[in-house]
Amino acid sequence: MVVAERKPLYEIRDVIQGCRKILILGCGTCTTxxxxxxxxxxxxxxxxxRMLDKGLQTVEATIERQCDKEFIEEIRYKAEQCDAIxxxxxxxxxxxxxxxxEDKAVYPALNTKFIGVSEGQGRWSEFCSxxxxxxxxxxxxxCPLTRCSKGLLNGPCxxxxxxxxxxxxxxxxxxxxxxxxRLKRLGRLDVLEKIREPKxxxxxxxGGPRKVVREDVAL
Amino acid sequence: MNQQxxxxxxxxxxxxxxxxxxxVTAELGPPKSADLELVRRKIGYLKSYVDAANITDNQTAxxxxxxxxxxxxxxxxxxxxxxxxxxRDRNRIxxxxxxxxAYALGIKNILCLTGDHQSLGxxxxxxxxxxxxSIQLVQMLKVMRDEKRFLCGEEIxxxxxxxxxEPRMFIGAAxxxxxxxxxxxxxxxxxxxxxxxxxIQTQCIYDMKRFRQWMQQVQDKGLHQKxxxxxxxxxxxxxxxxxxxxxxxxxxxxxDEIIQRMAQAKDPAEEGVKICVEQIEELKEIExxxxxxxxxxxxxxIVPVIVERAGLMPRPSV
Numbered sequence: 001m002v003v004a005e006r007k008p009l010y011e012i013r014d015v016i017q018g019c020r021k022i023l024i025l026g027c028g029t030c031t032t033x034x035x036x037x038x039x040x041x042x043x044x045x046x047x048x049x050r051m052l053d054k055g056l057q058t059v060e061a062t063i064e065r066q067c068d069k070e071f072i073e074e075i076r077y078k079a080e081q082c083d084a085i086x087x088x089x090x091x092x093x094x095x096x097x098x099x100x101x102e103d104k105a106v107y108p109a110l111n112t113k114f115i116g117v118s119e120g121q122g123r124w125s126e127f128c129s130x131x132x133x134x135x136x137x138x139x140x141x142x143c144p145l146t147r148c149s150k151g152l153l154n155g156p157c158x159x160x161x162x163x164x165x166x167x168x169x170x171x172x173x174x175x176x177x178x179x180x181x182r183l184k185r186l187g188r189l190d191v192l193e194k195i196r197e198p199k200x201x202x203x204x205x206x207g208g209p210r211k212v213v214r215e216d217v218a219l
Numbered sequence: 220m221n222q223q224x225x226x227x228x229x230x231x232x233x234x235x236x237x238x239x240x241x242x243v244t245a246e247l248g249p250p251k252s253a254d255l256e257l258v259r260r261k262i263g264y265l266k267s268y269v270d271a272a273n274i275t276d277n278q279t280a281x282x283x284x285x286x287x288x289x290x291x292x293x294x295x296x297x298x299x300x301x302x303x304x305x306x307r308d309r310n311r312i313x314x315x316x317x318x319x320x321a322y323a324l325g326i327k328n329i330l331c332l333t334g335d336h337q338s339l340g341x342x343x344x345x346x347x348x349x350x351x352x353s354i355q356l357v358q359m360l361k362v363m364r365d366e367k368r369f370l371c372g373e374e375i376x377x378x379x380x381x382x383x384x385e386p387r388m389f390i391g392a393a394x395x396x397x398x399x400x401x402x403x404x405x406x407x408x409x410x411x412x413x414x415x416x417x418x419i420q421t422q423c424i425y426d427m428k429r430f431r432q433w434m435q436q437v438q439d440k441g442l443h444q445k446x447x448x449x450x451x452x453x454x455x456x457x458x459x460x461x462x463x464x465x466x467x468x469x470x471x472x473x474x475d476e477i478i479q480r481m482a483q484a485k486d487p488a489e490e491g492v493k494i495c496v497e498q499i500e501e502l503k504e505i506e507x508x509x510x511x512x513x514x515x516x517x518x519x520x521i522v523p524v525i526v527e528r529a530g531l532m533p534r535p536s537v
Binding site for chain 2: 149150151152153154155156157158159160161162163166167169174176177180181192193195196197198199201
């Protein structure tokens, strides 16, 4: 899922300064699951903003997801009543809401962090960089591009000590230690002897913003 | 007979190693300013005491005078440089361009490094590049030198009729016998050799026991016969420095015994030199050690003392 975190309250307040009535729009998919922008967080943010600005009117809504226009259309009526929309979706949702409501100011209430996984209550970790050319089959199912701080493809740098990364030994595991441990378990340490060629970054964002077109399902 | 032909790059370092002399290299850290005076002073300390001097490339991710520019000043002053090149700050386009530039300016040795992470330096908000890793960098340099092609496959010539002028570098890579996973350290070294490494400079050694274990694996695989290994050493100046390095420098381990010696010494700098010279004596006896690489961080002045006392003077003429 896409993992996000709410922006500090004062940053949000400063951005909506001057608005008298705002729509706080939650997203029912990723940001609900990571507890940053679901129905509950919408309600908390609305209360907090009204406490800071007694005159502010808030309208609350949470839709299935903000990355699909058909769901955004459902709240057109509410959107039109407000000066601005505060989106609690990831950056993709914020942009699509802005595209649908062309004349309305749309602001992000969250910082989108990464594509990741839940590691227990209240803990998430980044697992995928959406590089466009998955190599997990060759790295024991652990992504070095994402989970190694330097995105190295041919093994650990000199900063891997006791399984930890030089960038933050308290918090970060060395991805190459994890890969080594897993390949050892799988009896596939031979994989590590192969020199991996430089990555073709044109398949990632370096090739420009990407699109996926599926002729077979397109209307 | 053109003897030059039998060398890959024809640098002094290559000749010293190929002729079987015990090589001595040292690190020369460029200043955090455009102060060339400091560079000249450091050249004065090292010249004629070392076979070549490594010029660090924004080490610890702190902005410094460029490695290639500093190396050019070394060339002008008769001290052979080894430029260091990290993968942190340049993509494959910039690196290849800089290699052409460095070679055109007379630089013939290069050490390929991953680079310390930008978050550890003085611009933690910088974007890290890491388009290539150090092994891919070594491989790219070999392709440029031996196949006379860029990484994309194009020939290194200005036009179809122009001459091919490829950068002929003596290619170095690093090895850290003290990083983890330990078993992978030799695997990494083994990958760097077919990738194109001609010489290896190791992370600084204090834990001789672990270094010997690593060298045993290197010898078992016969890697020491395929690549020239220079053992890295950093003389300690004070017990505080020893403690700092132990705690804060990623991938450096210092046994308590050395810390104790430094703590008990009346003259810690002298004790540091003594430890370093003892280490050199020990390293000379290890099969497959082709020389030493002295990383006297901000203490280049001590290099002549260590080289003299270790009986490594005069440096051979090749």
